[in-house]
Amino acid sequence: MKNTTTERRNERGSKNIPTTDSTPPTDFIRQVIEEDLKTNRYGGRVHTRFPPEPNGYLHIGHAKAICIDFGIAEDYGGLCNLRFDDTNPIKEESEYVEAIKEDVRWLGFDWGDREFYASDYFEQLYEYAVQLIKKGKAYVCDLSPDEIREYRGTITERGKDSPYRNRSIEENLDLFERMRAGEFEEGSHVLRAKIDMTHPNLLMRDPIMYRIIHATHHRTGDKWCIYPTYDFAHGQSDSIEGITHSLCSLEFEVHRPLYDWYLDALEIYHPQQIEFARLNLSHTVLRKRRLRPLVEEGYVSGWDDPRMPTLSGLRRRGCPPEAIRDFCNRTGIAKSDNLVDISLLEYCVRQDLNKRAPRVMAVLNPLRVVIDNYPEDKVEELDADNNPEDPSMGTRKIPFSRVIYIEREDFMEDPPKKYFRLAPGREVRLKHAYYITCVDVVKDERTGEVIELHCTYDPESRGGWAPDGRKVRGTLHWVSAIHSLEAEVRLYDHLFVKADPEDVEEGSDFKAALNPNSLETLTSCRVEPSLAGAAPGSRYQFLRKGYFCVDPDSTDGKLVFNRTVSLRDTWAKIQKAQKNS
RNA sequence: UGGGCGGUGGCCAAGCGGUAAGGCACGGGCCUUUGGAGCCUGUAUGCGUAGGUUCAAAUCCUACCCGCCCAGCCA
Secondary structure, three states: OHHHHHHHHHHHHHHHOOOOOOOOOOOHHHHHHHHHHHOOOOOOOOEEEEOOOOOOOOEHHHHHHHHHHHHHHHHOOOEEEEEEOOOOOOOOOHHHHHHHHHHHHHHOOOOOOOEEEHHHHHHHHHHHHHHHHHOOOEEEEOOOHHHHHHHHOOOOOOOOOOOOOOOOHHHHHHHHHHHHHOOOOOOOOEEEEOOOOOOOOHHHOOOEEEEEOOOOEOOOEOOOOEEEOHHHHHHHHHHHOOOOEEEEEHHHHHHHHHHHHHHHHHOOOOOEEEEEOOOOEOOOOOOHHHHHHHHHOOOOOOOOOOOOOEHHHHHHHOOOHHHHHHHHHHOOOOOOOOOEOHHHHHHHHHHHHHHHOOEEOEEOOEEEEEEOOOOOOOOEEEEEEOOOOOHHHOEEEEEEOOEEEEEHHHEOOOOOOOOOOEOOOOEEEEOOOOEEEEEEEEEOOOOOOEEEEEEEEOHHHOOOOOOOOOOOOOEEOEEEOOOOEEEEEEEEOOOEOOOOOOOOOOOOOHHHHEOOOOEEEEEEEEEOHHHOOOOOOOEEEEOOOEEEEEOOOOOOOOEEEEEEEEOOOHHHHHHHHHHHO
16 A cells, blocks of 8 residues: 555656665655545645745755755646745845746746746735734734834743734724725834734734835735735745645744634635755855855855855856756755755766766866977877767867876876876876876976976877786876867865854854855866867866866857866875875 | 754664664775776664663653744745
């Protein structure tokens, strides 16, 4: 019996969730849903919704919520609505609506024609409010904001009734109508639910349902000057849409009794709210209130700065949406506070890109190498595979000539143990090309800096194999000097040096943990000629260096790359270990 | 302090009374024309603490400790 639900989930779930884990997710939300399905609580329906407020850009924390909301609906053959919770005209803008839609689509989810807005329900919500007034369950209160706070009491002291609590139904109806008509100033009146000013849950102490805001709404314009609060709009919006499972984050747990109260008082369809812990990611911040100052105070270049955990930032960084979904699925759904290590995200990105990104050679910090015994004017076109993980991606030709560039860090005059790369007298392989041996080192007379290497090559080793079977330890990437293209490469590191930037001493704020070296720009990189004309957004693996993505800042004359994530670097670990011992 | 949640290895997270899954990270090894990828392998006598119930407890009971959320006319 249990198998049927599990199998159904496997069929649908695995389609869009490219997790390599073989075990199907068995989180507590799905358990509740399977129970509801079994008892036929909602007639076999599963209908969720993703309800963003259009007041900022989506980040990876939202991505997790999206994966849960859309993912669960999909798993059970249900639907997921996209609903904008636009009840506060002061903060919301259409610009954000568009950006949010783009991000959700980019992640790979489809809400069909079910694009809704809380503002679609303003008239209905107003009717609901009138109903509650007529039932004697809501009243217009003239207390000032300060007074309301005072009357509410505190966490340990009970509140006291507003002097306006017992107005007649007729008076309340009249006042509420006049609120709508625009007769009053902001803050002068408010509509409140009549619940219990001594309730231990502060949200039940006569919460505000409507407030006066004389502002233009991004969709309803100037039609309204009273707006429902989130608390009064959210549960009823879910009800109107026939949502079965209203999934949200933990902080709304204490709101649930209030939503239930409204729904019961109104005697309307009742969805089930289920709360889960929001995602926290190490070395970054995931709250709009934290992200916004980074943008507005210029710590980053914008919401789509590749260091930002926003979906637009991750997209520009080169992070594939599939990797983000894989990551979200791997972090699990639970109710405990968490701080997921960003290395898991990096792992998911590498995992995805390893299979799909074409390999290419790029030298980030070029060191000139002259191959003394290679003919001056000779140029060879060598074969290189585009992705050893996937032969179907084919091969390409790369030019080889007498003068090449290699990575500066791939040569050491006095190499430590376990250093497999080039050194005086040592032979290494140039990937796809020849074995070369370093015969001379040219230095700047004044600074002592190595400025050029002279090598010889073994003509017999074309393609990277020596006919006598001798082995070399190191294989280097390289580009032909005259054929290579100049490029700018932007290297990114964690935005914050601390795993939890919020965890700072008093008097200091999260920005104190900002990583001063989160961006390093390299301007004289050399990349292989096949990259000419690469489109913004295209992703590559720079052999031995990492995954890179063409930035929109690229021009016809100069490519700009963002490093999405480096390759795992065993040599760096060995070096670290050597230093420590 | 009132109310609501939560506490399983460094980080996530299964577990639902029958004797601690899995992933990331980390360590060891194999393999390799990317020090990449891949493959093999190691790591909780222990589940916030202390008692109790039971043949048997991470799972049930009791008390305590710690963390998070709520006092916006934000969402």
